[in-house]
Amino acid sequence: xxxxxxxxxxxxxxxxxxxxxxxxxxxxxxxxxxxxxxxxxxxxxxxxxxxxxxxxxxxxxxxxxxxxxxxxxxxxxxxxxxxxxxxxxxxxxxxxxxxxxxxxxxxxxxxxxxxxxxxxxxxxxxxxxxxxxxxxxxxxxxxxxxxxxxxxxxxxxxxxxxxxx
Amino acid sequence: xxxxxxxxxxxxxxxxxxxxxxxxxxxxxxxxxxxxxxxxxxxxxxxxxxxxxxxxxxxxxxxxxxxxxxxxxxxxxxxxxxxxxxxxxxxxxxxxxxxxxxxxxxxxxxxxxxxxxxxxxxxxxxxxxxxxxxxxxxxxxxxxxxxxxxxxxxxxxxxxxxxxxxxxxxxxxxxxxxxxxxxxxxxxxxxxxxxxxxxxxxxxxxxxxxxxxxxxxxxxxxxxxxxxxxxxxxxxxxxxxxxxxxxxxxxxxxxxxxxxxxxxxxxxxxxxxxxxxxxxxxxxxxxxxxxxxxxxxxxxxxxxxxxxxxxxxxxxxxxxxxxxxxxxxxxxxxxxxxxxxxxxxxxxxxxxxxxxxxxxxxxxxxxxxxxxxxxxxxxxxxxxxxxxxxxxxxxxxxxxxxxxxxxxxxxxxxxxxxxxxxxxxxxxxxxxxxxxxxxxxxxxxxxxxxxxxxxxxxxxxxxxxxxxxxxxxxxxxxxxxxxxxxxxxxxxxxxxxxxxxxxxxx
Numbered sequence: 001x002x003x004x005x006x007x008x009x010x011x012x013x014x015x016x017x018x019x020x021x022x023x024x025x026x027x028x029x030x031x032x033x034x035x036x037x038x039x040x041x042x043x044x045x046x047x048x049x050x051x052x053x054x055x056x057x058x059x060x061x062x063x064x065x066x067x068x069x070x071x072x073x074x075x076x077x078x079x080x081x082x083x084x085x086x087x088x089x090x091x092x093x094x095x096x097x098x099x100x101x102x103x104x105x106x107x108x109x110x111x112x113x114x115x116x117x118x119x120x121x122x123x124x125x126x127x128x129x130x131x132x133x134x135x136x137x138x139x140x141x142x143x144x145x146x147x148x149x150x151x152x153x154x155x156x157x158x159x160x161x162x163x164x165x
Numbered sequence: 166x167x168x169x170x171x172x173x174x175x176x177x178x179x180x181x182x183x184x185x186x187x188x189x190x191x192x193x194x195x196x197x198x199x200x201x202x203x204x205x206x207x208x209x210x211x212x213x214x215x216x217x218x219x220x221x222x223x224x225x226x227x228x229x230x231x232x233x234x235x236x237x238x239x240x241x242x243x244x245x246x247x248x249x250x251x252x253x254x255x256x257x258x259x260x261x262x263x264x265x266x267x268x269x270x271x272x273x274x275x276x277x278x279x280x281x282x283x284x285x286x287x288x289x290x291x292x293x294x295x296x297x298x299x300x301x302x303x304x305x306x307x308x309x310x311x312x313x314x315x316x317x318x319x320x321x322x323x324x325x326x327x328x329x330x331x332x333x334x335x336x337x338x339x340x341x342x343x344x345x346x347x348x349x350x351x352x353x354x355x356x357x358x359x360x361x362x363x364x365x366x367x368x369x370x371x372x373x374x375x376x377x378x379x380x381x382x383x384x385x386x387x388x389x390x391x392x393x394x395x396x397x398x399x400x401x402x403x404x405x406x407x408x409x410x411x412x413x414x415x416x417x418x419x420x421x422x423x424x425x426x427x428x429x430x431x432x433x434x435x436x437x438x439x440x441x442x443x444x445x446x447x448x449x450x451x452x453x454x455x456x457x458x459x460x461x462x463x464x465x466x467x468x469x470x471x472x473x474x475x476x477x478x479x480x481x482x483x484x485x486x487x488x489x490x491x492x493x494x495x496x497x498x499x500x501x502x503x504x505x506x507x508x509x510x511x512x513x514x515x516x517x518x519x520x521x522x523x524x525x526x527x528x529x530x531x532x533x534x535x536x537x538x539x540x541x542x543x544x545x546x547x548x549x550x551x552x553x554x555x556x557x558x559x560x561x562x563x564x565x566x567x568x569x570x571x572x573x574x575x576x577x578x579x580x581x582x583x584x585x586x587x588x589x590x591x592x593x594x595x596x597x598x599x600x601x602x603x604x605x606x607x608x609x610x611x612x613x614x615x616x617x618x619x620x621x622x623x624x625x626x627x628x629x630x631x632x633x634x635x636x637x638x639x640x641x642x643x644x645x646x647x648x649x650x651x652x653x654x655x656x657x658x659x660x661x662x663x664x665x666x667x668x669x670x671x
Contacts, residue, residue: 010624025632036630038637041638042521043576046629046630053626055627055630055634056524057630058576058578059579059640060516064631066627067576068624070569070573071624073623073624073627075627075628075631076631077635102508102514102516103508105545129517130546134511154545
């Protein structure tokens, strides 16, 4: 199995192979042999040359972080074979951009209704959670194409709230 | 002693009070809103009654409904916890009128302390030290100018009815005063419906230190040591400890005696906290009195060996304080981390949702007061406080070591929490040296979190683990796209990868 792993924004090439009940792993060209047990959901026990690591996976609808002991890393996993889907992502950078709810909450205001011209960083929609309001800003200069949540609507983390093109 | 007590609150504090009731052999009555049916306090209580919709105004702040439940269930007393109705004098009085004991001070004491200017007038009479400034609302810009010139810049304008940092303006020089006064007044009007603003000298790098007091209904009042609460964000406390690294026995005794004087001047009964602002030279000034049990009360419990909630209930039942000031002994060091549902990558914005995994720390010197459990969905409607992790040890250093260890064991999956923030604080040399002030946390957060080298062993292990997780426990995209356990949107590379796999095999 081969993956492209992005840890805190830095890309690594990872190959994993089972070997005699252990794992043979090649990370950016370096060889590591290790023992790994999934202790419970989202908790991995890793042994490398007698050194013990507990790795915990923190996942939300929008992203993933891995904890190694007390350190927290933003992690993203790509399968380098699926080039097509990555090209699709690249195309999105130049075309339509989505505004995604980073957490569950309630839409309290739409600042930029459809057809509004917005600058990058301009507020489009305000979501309230736990008595605090979060203004979601346009990721790019463009025109608000769609607003997908009405004022007063409850939204989940990861819901697309608006599209700017 | 009461046979039955209603807890007019939710979350970790409701659980905390319910536990105390059980320990004392008192039947506990919980109340809950629509979104709290599955909350922990409902399960822990002996009885639980629905009181309305999610909006607090229609449930946890609804005085007639709560009193109705108390009457129907036969509760003899109500513990308000903190927040919600805990400092509402009308509620305290409504309880008295309904023949139900309010576990806290009287409505009259609360009213006296509720307005900062009125509290100040009373306390000045009692000889309590104040930050130089006016003890009543400013009548004109001219008056503001004169007072500011007398006490010296920088000065702070504050809303009389204020709290949580609203209606506050820092003024560095005379030319900024007029516009700041207008801004503070209009913000006070918007936030509190009251334009009263007063003026105080601004203390540079202040520390927020508070003193716990406990008074019975027979005229006895004791102080139980200070808590350093300088680690704050958006004027909300994040970490508290006792003893304060600044306070020596002499300062503690002086502060304690003044706190008792404050309580006595207000005819105070039950548990309360007198807040002080201190400069780095140990000059401290009265800020306000919090007429309730504080969130951070466990640190005082650990260093005194007392149970403040037990004592609150016993005092409300008419008992005398079972000890005198001489018998109060402070031993060891305690520190509390407030675990909030907040996203460290999004400016600590609240982040509710479903908790898919919960690993809780334990072991020596660790206490955990929690309102969450694995599988629970944290509602979007209330405060983001999930739990409090409290460390206790022989001294400050041992306590910090225990907390860092426990924080490494603590894990909440499915939602974001501020657990990583405490590791940064506890490993910071200034914090370790006790160099604290209320601006500490904002300064720490401005520094990049780049303390961790990019090519550490940890990042290598993380990279390998990302692949191992993918093989051993692939994430299955959920059908509705909204479940926190699934990858719910087009941005997720997990879902992209899964789709790509699906396409190839199909």
